[in-house]
Amino acid sequence: MKTFDAILKETKFFQDLKPEYIDIIAGCGSNARFDPGDYIFREGEPANTFYLIRHGQVVIELHDPRRGQIPIYTVHEDDILGWSWLFPPYKWHFSARAVSLTRAIALDGACLRGKCDADTDLGYELMKRFAAIVIDRLHATRLQVLDIYG
Amino acid sequence: MVENLLTEKLTAADPMLPGLFRIHRILKESYDTFTVELVSLEGYQTFPFEAGQFNMLYVYGVGEIPVSISGDPLHPETLVHTTRVVGTVTRAMRELKIGDVIGVRGPFGSAWPVQAAKGNDLVFVAGGIGLAPLRPALYQILAQRDRYGKIVLLYGCRSPEDILFRKELEKWRARFDLEIYVTVDYANTRWHGNVGVVTKLIPKAPFDPLNTIAMVCGPEVMMRFTAIELQKRGVNPDNIYISMERNMKCAVGFCGHCQFGPTFICKNGPVYPYSQMQNWLTMWEI
Numbered sequence: 001m002k003t004f005d006a007i008l009k010e011t012k013f014f015q016d017l018k019p020e021y022i023d024i025i026a027g028c029g030s031n032a033r034f035d036p037g038d039y040i041f042r043e044g045e046p047a048n049t050f051y052l053i054r055h056g057q058v059v060i061e062l063h064d065p066r067r068g069q070i071p072i073y074t075v076h077e078d079d080i081l082g083w084s085w086l087f088p089p090y091k092w093h094f095s096a097r098a099v100s101l102t103r104a105i106a107l108d109g110a111c112l113r114g115k116c117d118a119d120t121d122l123g124y125e126l127m128k129r130f131a132a133i134v135i136d137r138l139h140a141t142r143l144q145v146l147d148i149y150g
Numbered sequence: 151m152v153e154n155l156l157t158e159k160l161t162a163a164d165p166m167l168p169g170l171f172r173i174h175r176i177l178k179e180s181y182d183t184f185t186v187e188l189v190s191l192e193g194y195q196t197f198p199f200e201a202g203q204f205n206m207l208y209v210y211g212v213g214e215i216p217v218s219i220s221g222d223p224l225h226p227e228t229l230v231h232t233t234r235v236v237g238t239v240t241r242a243m244r245e246l247k248i249g250d251v252i253g254v255r256g257p258f259g260s261a262w263p264v265q266a267a268k269g270n271d272l273v274f275v276a277g278g279i280g281l282a283p284l285r286p287a288l289y290q291i292l293a294q295r296d297r298y299g300k301i302v303l304l305y306g307c308r309s310p311e312d313i314l315f316r317k318e319l320e321k322w323r324a325r326f327d328l329e330i331y332v333t334v335d336y337a338n339t340r341w342h343g344n345v346g347v348v349t350k351l352i353p354k355a356p357f358d359p360l361n362t363i364a365m366v367c368g369p370e371v372m373m374r375f376t377a378i379e380l381q382k383r384g385v386n387p388d389n390i391y392i393s394m395e396r397n398m399k400c401a402v403g404f405c406g407h408c409q410f411g412p413t414f415i416c417k418n419g420p421v422y423p424y425s426q427m428q429n430w431l432t433m434w435e436i
Contacts, residue, residue, distance in 0.1 A: 059345060071337045071345040076354065099342055139375075143347045144335050148369040149278035149308040 004029040004105060011052060013080050013129055021122050024115055028108040034058075034098035040081070042095045047084035048110040053077055056102030061095045073137065074099070083130050085109025165402050168208045168253025169194070173246055174228060179314050183279060184244055185220065188229040191251065196226040200261035201286035202393060202421040206401050207231060208253030212242040216398040216416070218283035219257060223290050229254065232282035232314065258401045260421045262287040263391060267363040271299035273355060273385075275376045277348055277368020278307050281314050283393050283420075284367050288322075295327055302329045302355050306348025306372070309336045329356060348372065352379040359384030366424075367393040374431050377424045390424035411436050 004026035008014040014022060032051065034040055040051065043063060051058075057076055061069045072094065075081050084092050086109065116123030171188035178184050190197065199205075199219050208214040215237070221230025235244050246252065264287050272291060276284050284303075291298055303322070307313055313332065323330045331351045333344035344351070349372070364380050366373050373392045380390050396408035396415040403417030411430040413419060430436060 057344075061339075067338075069339050071339065071341065073346045074333075074344045078354070140347045140350050143349065143371070143375060146371065147308065147335065148371050149306075149312065149335070 007054070007105065008052070011078055013052065013078075013133075017125060021125060024119075024122065025107060025112065028111045028115075029105045030108075032104045032106040034102040034104070036098055036100050038098045038102075040096040040098060040102075040104075041092045043092055045092050047082065047090050047092045048108065049106050050080060050082035050085055050109050051104040051106055053079050053081055054103045054105060056104075057099040058096050058102055059099050061097055063095065069095070069097075073140070080130075080133055082109075083134060085113070086127070086130055165255055165258070166400070168206070168214075168255045170251055171229065171254045173248050173250050173252065176246075176248060179232060180312055183232065183234045183312075183314060185230060185232040186243070186246075186252075187221075188231070188252070188254065189227075190229075197229045197257075198226050199223060199229075199257035199286075201264055201290050202262040202283060203257040203259050204283070204398075204401075204420060205229070205231065205254050205256030205258065206398070207239075207243070208255070209239050209242045209246070210251070210253065213239045214253070214255075214399075215239045216258075216395075216401060218393070218420075220282040220285050221289075223286050224293055232279070232285075234279050255401060258416055260419055262365050262393075262421055263363060264290050267291075268297045269299070269361075270389075271357040271362040272301045273352075273357050273362055273364040273380070274301075274303045275348060275352070275364065275366045275368070275380075276303070276305045277372040277376075278312065279314070280366075280368030280372075280393070281305055284365060285315065285318075287365060292322075292325075292328070299361065300329070300357050301327065302357050303331070304348055304351040304355060305330070305332045306351070306368070307332075307334055309334050310341045310343070331355065347375075349375045349379045352376065352383060362389060364390045365393075366390060370395075370431065373424075377428065387425035387428060388423055391421055392424050392427065393420045394422060394427065395420065 005022045008022050008026055055077055059071045060073045061071050064070055170191040172191050173186055174189045175187040201223050204216050204218045206214050207217050217231045217233050220232040233240050235241050274284050322328050333346050333348055337345050362385050364385055366376050377390050394415045398416040399405045399407040401416045403414040408415040
């Protein structure tokens with residue numbers, strides 16, 4: 001059976017991360033499984049975990065009292081889900097719902113926050129990687145709000 | 151010299167004269183998009199064209215507009231055009247009935263590199279109505295499927311209601327030799343497909359960037375960002391083709407309405423290698 005550290009090493013997000021950091025992160029990991037329709041997290045709840053999606057499809061949603069749940073963005077296999085655990089107030093700003101059977105590695109962000117504070121090199125490495133995701137999603141969102149096909 | 155001028159004048163006169171075509175069939179593709187199938191009234195059995203080319207369609211008494219051909223180049227018995235209702239002419243065209251007559255000039259412009267792409271993986275990236283000008287290339291390529299490597303179609307549109315050629319997409323999706331990914335910008339929870347911009351499909355699309363020809367058609371902003379993503383994957387800008395759109399009037403490079411930098415979109419385009427256009431695309435005024 002593959003260990004968490006072996007799986008993490010193969011992913012794009014954790015690629016080329018020092019083995020000792022992979023070990024630390026893998027130590028905060030656990031398996032997670034969600035059926036279609038399950039909420040992985042909900043807007044406003046404490047954000048203490050992030051997920052490496054291994055299989056399936058998850059939609060990030062926003063609730064509008066008039067329109068109900070509004071799908072914003074879909075994440076897939078090998079994507080990272082969730083960055084609110086990194087920034088105060090450590091609460092989810094959006095909800096995430098499994099669209100299909102989803103398997104993921106859940107990584108304990110609360111535990112990692114402490115380790116990042118203690119080892120700022122690890123913190124900087126992770127922050128750089130999350131910043132790249134945030135920028136990427138920001139660019140995509142900018143295009144999305146342009147309504148270019150209108 | 152005089153002879154040359156005369157010949158030039160004669161050739162120039164012909165493409166300005168619309169041929170008469172009868173509407174044979176009308177298909178509603180979505181709430182604002184429709185397809186018309188046309189047959190010649192002048193005895194032409196076929197209307198040969200290359201994938202990517204366009205015609206000038208003339209609604210008599212209203213006006214003329216450029217519309218890409220969306221039919222199958224291997225079945226040119228009917229001339230097929232898909233368009234969205236965006237202005238006076240398309241609005242009037244939607245009101246036409248089977249049997250009504252419209253004028254057609256064309257085909258004009260450059261084509262998708264269907265032959266040159268043989269031996270490569272192919273990535274089609276379509277945005278909104280941009281799927282229509284790509285469809286002829288898909289027909290042609292699928293008719294000689296064994297000449298190409300992997301074929302991937304990435305299609306993005308505004309909402310699930312805007313998806314064009316649904317039945318055909320479903321049919322193609324059922325094939326085992328073509329990968330299709332569809333994404334929408336806006337959806338509700340009844341939509342179980344992908345939500346997000348089409349450029350986000352590129353990083354994971356299954357193709358070999360070093361041996362890939364990309365054909366991209368959609369709004370200009372979308373094409374720009376698609377080209378950036380394709381290059382991030384390692385696709386050479388010379389191997390990325392885009393289809394440009396401008397205010398085409400004469401369609402033969404006389405009037406200058408569609409001049410874009412050093413080229414006339416109607417005559418030198420609409421299909422260009424991205425490498426030829428990339429510097430012009432980011433200029434505010436040209």
